[in-house]
Amino acid sequence: MFDDTLKVFKELTKKDFRILTGIELEMKNWEWVPVPDLQRYAELPTEKLTYHLERLRRKKMVVRTLDPYEGYKIYFEAYDALALNAYVQRKTFSAVGSEIGVGKESVVVEVLKKPDIEIADPEVFILKLHREGRTSFKQVKRTREHLVGKEHFSWIYAARLSAHREFTIMKKLYPDISIPKPIDQNRHTIVMEVAKGSELSKTKVLDPEWYLDEIIRQIRLVYSKGIIHNDLSEYNIFVSDEGVQLIDWPQYITKDHPQAEELLRRDIENVLNHFSKKYMVKRDADEILKDILNNTVFDSDIAGDPEIRDLVTRDDVAQAENAFSDSGEFEDYKD
Numbered sequence: 001m002f003d004d005t006l007k008v009f010k011e012l013t014k015k016d017f018r019i020l021t022g023i024e025l026e027m028k029n030w031e032w033v034p035v036p037d038l039q040r041y042a043e044l045p046t047e048k049l050t051y052h053l054e055r056l057r058r059k060k061m062v063v064r065t066l067d068p069y070e071g072y073k074i075y076f077e078a079y080d081a082l083a084l085n086a087y088v089q090r091k092t093f094s095a096v097g098s099e100i101g102v103g104k105e106s107v108v109v110e111v112l113k114k115p116d117i118e119i120a121d122p123e124v125f126i127l128k129l130h131r132e133g134r135t136s137f138k139q140v141k142r143t144r145e146h147l148v149g150k151e152h153f154s155w156i157y158a159a160r161l162s163a164h165r166e167f168t169i170m171k172k173l174y175p176d177i178s179i180p181k182p183i184d185q186n187r188h189t190i191v192m193e194v195a196k197g198s199e200l201s202k203t204k205v206l207d208p209e210w211y212l213d214e215i216i217r218q219i220r221l222v223y224s225k226g227i228i229h230n231d232l233s234e235y236n237i238f239v240s241d242e243g244v245q246l247i248d249w250p251q252y253i254t255k256d257h258p259q260a261e262e263l264l265r266r267d268i269e270n271v272l273n274h275f276s277k278k279y280m281v282k283r284d285a286d287e288i289l290k291d292i293l294n295n296t297v298f299d300s301d302i303a304g305d306p307e308i309r310d311l312v313t314r315d316d317v318a319q320a321e322n323a324f325s326d327s328g329e330f331e332d333y334k335d
Protein backbone atom coordinates (compact mmCIF):
# COMPACT_ATOMS: atom_id res chain seq x y z
CA MET A 1 0.00 0.00 0.00
CA PHE A 2 2.79 2.40 0.90
CA ASP A 3 4.51 1.42 -2.36
CA ASP A 4 1.47 2.65 -4.29
CA THR A 5 1.62 5.95 -2.42
CA LEU A 6 5.29 6.30 -3.33
CA LYS A 7 4.56 5.77 -7.02
CA VAL A 8 1.80 8.39 -6.98
CA PHE A 9 3.91 10.72 -4.84
CA LYS A 10 6.40 11.14 -7.66
CA GLU A 11 3.66 12.27 -10.05
CA LEU A 12 2.18 14.93 -7.79
CA THR A 13 2.68 18.59 -8.60
CA LYS A 14 2.92 21.64 -6.38
CA LYS A 15 -0.72 22.41 -7.15
CA ASP A 16 -1.73 18.91 -6.13
CA PHE A 17 0.01 19.37 -2.79
CA ARG A 18 -1.70 22.71 -2.26
CA ILE A 19 -5.09 21.11 -2.88
CA LEU A 20 -4.32 18.18 -0.58
CA THR A 21 -3.15 20.61 2.11
CA GLY A 22 -6.39 22.54 1.68
CA ILE A 23 -8.43 19.39 2.22
CA GLU A 24 -6.25 18.45 5.18
CA LEU A 25 -6.74 21.81 6.88
CA GLU A 26 -10.45 22.08 6.07
CA MET A 27 -11.12 18.59 7.42
CA LYS A 28 -11.02 20.25 10.85
CA ASN A 29 -14.28 21.93 9.87
CA TRP A 30 -15.86 19.47 7.45
CA GLU A 31 -16.28 15.78 7.09
CA TRP A 32 -16.45 16.38 3.35
CA VAL A 33 -14.68 19.56 2.24
CA PRO A 34 -16.77 21.56 -0.27
CA VAL A 35 -15.07 22.62 -3.48
CA PRO A 36 -15.45 26.41 -2.93
CA ASP A 37 -13.50 26.04 0.33
CA LEU A 38 -10.55 24.69 -1.60
CA GLN A 39 -10.35 27.63 -3.92
CA ARG A 40 -8.24 29.79 -1.66
CA TYR A 41 -5.65 27.06 -1.27
CA ALA A 42 -5.52 26.08 -4.90
CA GLU A 43 -5.80 29.56 -6.38
CA LEU A 44 -7.32 28.02 -9.50
CA PRO A 45 -10.50 28.74 -11.43
CA THR A 46 -13.26 26.24 -10.66
CA GLU A 47 -12.90 24.13 -13.79
CA LYS A 48 -9.14 23.77 -13.35
CA LEU A 49 -9.62 22.86 -9.71
CA THR A 50 -12.22 20.25 -10.68
CA TYR A 51 -9.80 18.82 -13.21
CA HIS A 52 -7.05 18.51 -10.57
CA LEU A 53 -9.46 16.95 -8.08
CA GLU A 54 -10.54 14.40 -10.64
CA ARG A 55 -6.92 13.55 -11.34
CA LEU A 56 -6.23 13.16 -7.61
CA ARG A 57 -9.29 10.98 -7.29
CA ARG A 58 -8.10 8.67 -10.05
CA LYS A 59 -4.79 8.35 -8.26
CA LYS A 60 -6.71 7.44 -5.09
CA MET A 61 -5.34 10.44 -3.23
CA VAL A 62 -8.79 11.90 -2.49
CA VAL A 63 -12.25 10.47 -1.95
CA ARG A 64 -15.35 12.26 -3.24
CA THR A 65 -19.01 12.45 -2.33
CA LEU A 66 -21.72 14.02 -4.48
CA ASP A 67 -24.49 13.84 -1.94
CA PRO A 68 -25.71 16.18 -0.48
CA TYR A 69 -23.02 18.32 -2.15
CA GLU A 70 -19.69 17.76 -3.90
CA GLY A 71 -17.11 17.29 -1.17
CA TYR A 72 -13.70 15.70 -0.69
CA LYS A 73 -11.66 14.04 2.00
CA ILE A 74 -8.31 12.36 2.23
CA TYR A 75 -7.02 9.19 3.86
CA PHE A 76 -3.63 8.00 4.96
CA GLU A 77 -2.34 7.73 1.37
CA ALA A 78 -2.54 11.48 0.86
CA TYR A 79 -1.43 12.15 4.40
CA ASP A 80 1.68 10.08 3.82
CA ALA A 81 2.34 11.97 0.60
CA LEU A 82 1.97 15.33 2.35
CA ALA A 83 4.42 14.31 5.05
CA LEU A 84 6.91 12.94 2.51
CA ASN A 85 6.72 16.18 0.58
CA ALA A 86 7.43 18.25 3.68
CA TYR A 87 10.50 16.16 4.50
CA VAL A 88 11.84 16.30 0.96
CA GLN A 89 11.29 20.09 0.85
CA ARG A 90 13.28 20.64 3.99
CA LYS A 91 15.87 18.03 3.03
CA THR A 92 15.39 15.74 6.01
CA PHE A 93 15.72 12.93 3.50
CA SER A 94 15.71 12.61 -0.27
CA ALA A 95 14.71 9.02 -0.99
CA VAL A 96 12.62 6.24 0.48
CA GLY A 97 14.14 2.78 0.79
CA SER A 98 12.62 -0.50 1.84
CA GLU A 99 9.74 -1.11 4.18
CA ILE A 100 11.02 -2.73 7.36
CA GLY A 101 7.89 -3.21 9.34
CA VAL A 102 4.14 -2.95 9.31
CA GLY A 103 2.91 -2.91 12.89
CA LYS A 104 -0.60 -2.76 14.22
CA GLU A 105 -0.31 0.97 14.40
CA SER A 106 2.47 2.01 12.10
CA VAL A 107 4.35 1.54 8.87
CA VAL A 108 8.12 1.77 9.25
CA VAL A 109 10.43 2.41 6.30
CA GLU A 110 14.06 3.26 5.73
CA VAL A 111 14.81 6.64 4.19
CA LEU A 112 18.01 8.03 2.76
CA LYS A 113 19.57 11.44 3.09
CA LYS A 114 22.04 12.49 0.44
CA PRO A 115 25.40 13.28 1.99
CA ASP A 116 26.62 16.88 2.03
CA ILE A 117 29.85 15.80 0.37
CA GLU A 118 29.52 13.86 -2.88
CA ILE A 119 31.85 11.00 -1.99
CA ALA A 120 30.29 10.15 1.36
CA ASP A 121 27.68 7.38 1.75
CA PRO A 122 24.05 8.40 2.12
CA GLU A 123 22.74 8.46 5.69
CA VAL A 124 20.00 6.00 6.54
CA PHE A 125 17.15 6.96 8.86
CA ILE A 126 13.88 5.42 9.92
CA LEU A 127 10.54 6.97 8.97
CA LYS A 128 7.66 5.83 11.17
CA LEU A 129 4.22 6.60 9.78
CA HIS A 130 1.62 6.36 12.52
CA ARG A 131 -1.63 4.59 11.76
CA GLU A 132 -3.60 4.98 14.97
CA GLY A 133 -7.30 4.90 14.46
CA ARG A 134 -7.09 3.06 11.15
CA THR A 135 -9.10 0.10 12.37
CA SER A 136 -11.27 1.36 15.16
CA PHE A 137 -11.00 4.76 16.69
CA LYS A 138 -12.92 3.60 19.74
CA GLN A 139 -10.44 0.83 20.38
CA VAL A 140 -7.50 3.18 20.11
CA LYS A 141 -9.20 5.57 22.46
CA ARG A 142 -9.66 2.95 25.10
CA THR A 143 -6.01 2.06 25.25
CA ARG A 144 -4.53 5.49 24.74
CA GLU A 145 -5.01 7.90 27.58
CA HIS A 146 -4.40 10.92 25.39
CA LEU A 147 -7.50 10.21 23.31
CA VAL A 148 -10.02 9.90 26.10
CA GLY A 149 -12.98 12.19 25.46
CA LYS A 150 -11.97 13.05 21.90
CA GLU A 151 -14.59 10.98 20.09
CA HIS A 152 -15.34 13.81 17.73
CA PHE A 153 -11.76 13.93 16.62
CA SER A 154 -10.90 12.22 13.40
CA TRP A 155 -8.49 9.32 13.20
CA ILE A 156 -6.08 11.44 11.23
CA TYR A 157 -5.54 13.61 14.26
CA ALA A 158 -5.17 10.58 16.47
CA ALA A 159 -2.24 9.47 14.35
CA ARG A 160 -0.87 12.97 14.27
CA LEU A 161 -1.07 13.39 18.00
CA SER A 162 0.52 10.03 18.56
CA ALA A 163 3.49 10.98 16.38
CA HIS A 164 3.73 14.31 18.18
CA ARG A 165 3.74 12.58 21.56
CA GLU A 166 6.34 10.08 20.45
CA PHE A 167 8.65 12.71 19.02
CA THR A 168 8.27 15.05 21.99
CA ILE A 169 9.11 12.40 24.57
CA MET A 170 12.02 11.09 22.49
CA LYS A 171 13.48 14.59 22.29
CA LYS A 172 13.29 14.82 26.07
CA LEU A 173 14.74 11.37 26.74
CA TYR A 174 17.58 11.50 24.24
CA PRO A 175 20.53 11.12 24.87
CA ASP A 176 20.23 10.26 28.58
CA ILE A 177 18.12 7.22 27.79
CA SER A 178 19.30 4.73 25.22
CA ILE A 179 16.93 5.34 22.30
CA PRO A 180 17.42 6.08 18.59
CA LYS A 181 18.13 9.78 18.09
CA PRO A 182 14.96 11.63 17.05
CA ILE A 183 15.57 13.67 13.90
CA ASP A 184 12.38 15.30 12.63
CA GLN A 185 8.60 15.21 12.81
CA ASN A 186 5.80 16.02 10.39
CA ARG A 187 2.07 15.35 10.66
CA HIS A 188 1.54 11.69 11.68
CA THR A 189 5.17 10.72 11.14
CA ILE A 190 8.56 10.90 12.80
CA VAL A 191 12.10 10.41 11.54
CA MET A 192 14.76 8.89 13.78
CA GLU A 193 18.08 7.12 13.61
CA VAL A 194 18.19 3.42 12.92
CA ALA A 195 18.24 1.39 16.13
CA LYS A 196 21.45 -0.56 16.61
CA GLY A 197 21.46 -4.34 16.31
CA SER A 198 18.20 -6.19 16.10
CA GLU A 199 14.96 -6.75 17.95
CA LEU A 200 15.37 -8.75 21.14
CA SER A 201 12.56 -11.05 19.95
CA LYS A 202 14.49 -11.95 16.80
CA THR A 203 17.91 -12.70 18.29
CA LYS A 204 19.50 -14.98 20.77
CA VAL A 205 21.90 -13.04 22.97
CA LEU A 206 24.95 -14.81 24.37
CA ASP A 207 24.90 -13.05 27.70
CA PRO A 208 21.24 -12.78 28.73
CA GLU A 209 21.98 -11.76 32.34
CA TRP A 210 23.94 -8.76 31.14
CA TYR A 211 21.24 -7.67 28.67
CA LEU A 212 18.50 -8.09 31.25
CA ASP A 213 20.47 -5.93 33.68
CA GLU A 214 20.90 -3.32 30.98
CA ILE A 215 17.18 -3.27 30.21
CA ILE A 216 16.26 -2.94 33.87
CA ARG A 217 18.83 -0.18 34.22
CA GLN A 218 17.15 1.68 31.34
CA ILE A 219 13.66 1.17 32.81
CA ARG A 220 14.96 2.66 36.06
CA LEU A 221 16.64 5.55 34.26
CA VAL A 222 13.42 6.33 32.39
CA TYR A 223 11.53 6.19 35.67
CA SER A 224 14.05 8.53 37.26
CA LYS A 225 12.76 11.10 34.77
CA GLY A 226 9.20 10.44 35.84
CA ILE A 227 8.31 8.40 32.75
CA ILE A 228 7.11 4.82 32.15
CA HIS A 229 7.33 3.30 28.67
CA ASN A 230 4.07 1.39 29.02
CA ASP A 231 4.48 -0.92 26.01
CA LEU A 232 7.77 -2.57 26.76
CA SER A 233 8.42 -6.07 25.48
CA GLU A 234 10.97 -8.01 23.45
CA TYR A 235 9.47 -6.39 20.32
CA ASN A 236 10.29 -2.85 21.40
CA ILE A 237 13.85 -3.45 22.57
CA PHE A 238 16.86 -3.57 20.27
CA VAL A 239 20.05 -5.31 21.34
CA SER A 240 23.57 -4.95 19.95
CA ASP A 241 27.15 -5.39 21.14
CA GLU A 242 26.95 -1.89 22.52
CA GLY A 243 23.88 -2.45 24.66
CA VAL A 244 20.12 -1.98 24.39
CA GLN A 245 17.85 0.65 22.87
CA LEU A 246 14.18 1.14 23.66
CA ILE A 247 11.81 2.09 20.82
CA ASP A 248 8.09 2.77 20.30
CA TRP A 249 7.17 5.54 22.74
CA PRO A 250 3.76 7.05 21.91
CA GLN A 251 1.91 5.37 24.77
CA TYR A 252 4.30 6.46 27.53
CA ILE A 253 2.77 7.65 30.80
CA THR A 254 4.10 9.78 33.65
CA LYS A 255 4.75 8.54 37.16
CA ASP A 256 1.68 10.29 38.53
CA HIS A 257 -0.68 8.36 36.27
CA PRO A 258 -3.29 6.58 38.43
CA GLN A 259 -2.12 3.16 37.19
CA ALA A 260 1.56 4.01 37.07
CA GLU A 261 2.66 1.23 39.39
CA GLU A 262 0.57 -1.42 37.67
CA LEU A 263 1.79 -0.40 34.23
CA LEU A 264 5.40 -0.25 35.30
CA ARG A 265 4.97 -3.75 36.71
CA ARG A 266 3.56 -4.93 33.39
CA ASP A 267 6.59 -3.57 31.51
CA ILE A 268 8.93 -5.34 33.92
CA GLU A 269 6.95 -8.58 33.76
CA ASN A 270 6.92 -8.58 29.96
CA VAL A 271 10.68 -8.37 29.91
CA LEU A 272 11.16 -10.93 32.70
CA ASN A 273 8.81 -13.39 31.01
CA HIS A 274 10.82 -13.20 27.82
CA PHE A 275 14.13 -13.87 29.60
CA SER A 276 12.57 -16.62 31.64
CA LYS A 277 11.04 -18.42 28.64
CA LYS A 278 13.89 -18.00 26.21
CA TYR A 279 16.94 -18.12 28.50
CA MET A 280 15.72 -19.63 31.77
CA VAL A 281 16.95 -16.51 33.51
CA LYS A 282 14.61 -15.90 36.44
CA ARG A 283 14.18 -12.68 38.39
CA ASP A 284 11.57 -11.51 40.82
CA ALA A 285 9.29 -8.84 39.37
CA ASP A 286 8.11 -7.63 42.78
CA GLU A 287 11.62 -7.06 43.99
CA ILE A 288 12.62 -5.11 40.92
CA LEU A 289 9.42 -3.08 40.99
CA LYS A 290 9.82 -2.23 44.67
CA ASP A 291 13.43 -1.33 44.20
CA ILE A 292 12.61 1.02 41.32
CA LEU A 293 9.67 2.60 43.14
CA ASN A 294 11.51 3.07 46.43
CA ASN A 295 15.10 3.67 45.50
CA THR A 296 14.94 5.85 42.41
CA VAL A 297 16.55 9.23 42.72
CA PHE A 298 14.60 11.53 40.47
CA ASP A 299 16.74 13.24 37.92
CA SER A 300 15.52 16.07 35.70
CA ASP A 301 11.78 15.72 36.07
CA ILE A 302 10.57 15.33 32.51
CA ALA A 303 7.06 14.56 33.73
CA GLY A 304 6.94 18.07 35.19
CA ASP A 305 8.35 19.69 32.06
CA PRO A 306 5.64 22.06 30.75
CA GLU A 307 5.76 20.61 27.24
CA ILE A 308 5.24 17.06 28.51
CA ARG A 309 2.89 17.95 31.35
CA ASP A 310 0.68 19.93 29.03
CA LEU A 311 0.57 17.12 26.50
CA VAL A 312 -0.59 14.72 29.17
CA THR A 313 -2.93 16.75 31.26
CA ARG A 314 -4.26 19.66 29.28
CA ASP A 315 -6.35 19.68 26.16
CA ASP A 316 -3.61 17.79 24.40
CA VAL A 317 -5.43 17.30 21.16
CA ALA A 318 -6.08 21.00 20.67
CA GLN A 319 -2.51 21.70 21.59
CA ALA A 320 -1.06 19.27 19.15
CA GLU A 321 -3.34 20.67 16.50
CA ASN A 322 -2.11 24.19 17.16
CA ALA A 323 1.49 23.06 17.13
CA PHE A 324 0.94 21.78 13.61
CA SER A 325 -1.12 24.61 12.22
CA ASP A 326 1.49 27.07 13.49
CA SER A 327 4.27 25.18 11.83
CA GLY A 328 3.92 26.99 8.55
CA GLU A 329 3.55 23.85 6.51
CA PHE A 330 1.07 25.52 4.23
CA GLU A 331 3.72 28.10 3.36
CA ASP A 332 5.73 25.30 1.75
CA TYR A 333 3.20 25.11 -1.02
CA LYS A 334 3.07 28.79 -1.90
CA ASP A 335 4.72 29.37 -5.25
Ligand SMILES: Nc1ncnc2c1ncn2[C@@H]1O[C@H](COP(=O)(O)OP(=O)(O)OP(=O)(O)O)[C@@H](O)[C@H]1O
Nearest residue numbers: 101103104105106108126180193194195235247248
Ligand atom coordinates in the same frame (compact mmCIF):
# COMPACT_ATOMS: atom_id res chain seq x y z
N1 LIG B 1 14.53 3.29 14.90
C1 LIG B 1 14.32 2.07 14.43
N2 LIG B 1 15.33 1.34 13.92
C2 LIG B 1 15.15 0.10 13.42
N3 LIG B 1 13.95 -0.50 13.35
C3 LIG B 1 12.88 0.17 13.83
C4 LIG B 1 13.00 1.48 14.39
N4 LIG B 1 11.78 1.88 14.77
C5 LIG B 1 10.93 0.88 14.46
N5 LIG B 1 11.58 -0.16 13.90
C6 LIG B 1 11.00 -1.45 13.45
O1 LIG B 1 9.64 -1.29 13.14
C7 LIG B 1 8.81 -2.04 14.02
C8 LIG B 1 7.57 -1.25 14.39
O2 LIG B 1 7.96 -0.07 15.07
P1 LIG B 1 7.29 0.36 16.43
O3 LIG B 1 7.41 -0.75 17.41
O4 LIG B 1 7.84 1.66 16.81
O5 LIG B 1 5.79 0.56 15.96
P2 LIG B 1 4.42 -0.17 16.34
O6 LIG B 1 3.40 0.34 15.44
O7 LIG B 1 4.19 -0.07 17.78
O8 LIG B 1 4.60 -1.64 16.01
P3 LIG B 1 3.79 -2.75 16.78
O9 LIG B 1 2.37 -2.29 16.86
O10 LIG B 1 4.00 -3.96 15.95
O11 LIG B 1 4.47 -2.80 18.14
C9 LIG B 1 9.70 -2.35 15.22
O12 LIG B 1 9.32 -3.51 15.86
C10 LIG B 1 11.07 -2.46 14.56
O13 LIG B 1 11.28 -3.73 14.01
Ligand SMILES: [Mg+2]
Nearest residue numbers: 103235236248
Ligand atom coordinates in the same frame (compact mmCIF):
# COMPACT_ATOMS: atom_id res chain seq x y z
MG1 LIG C 1 6.28 -1.85 18.61
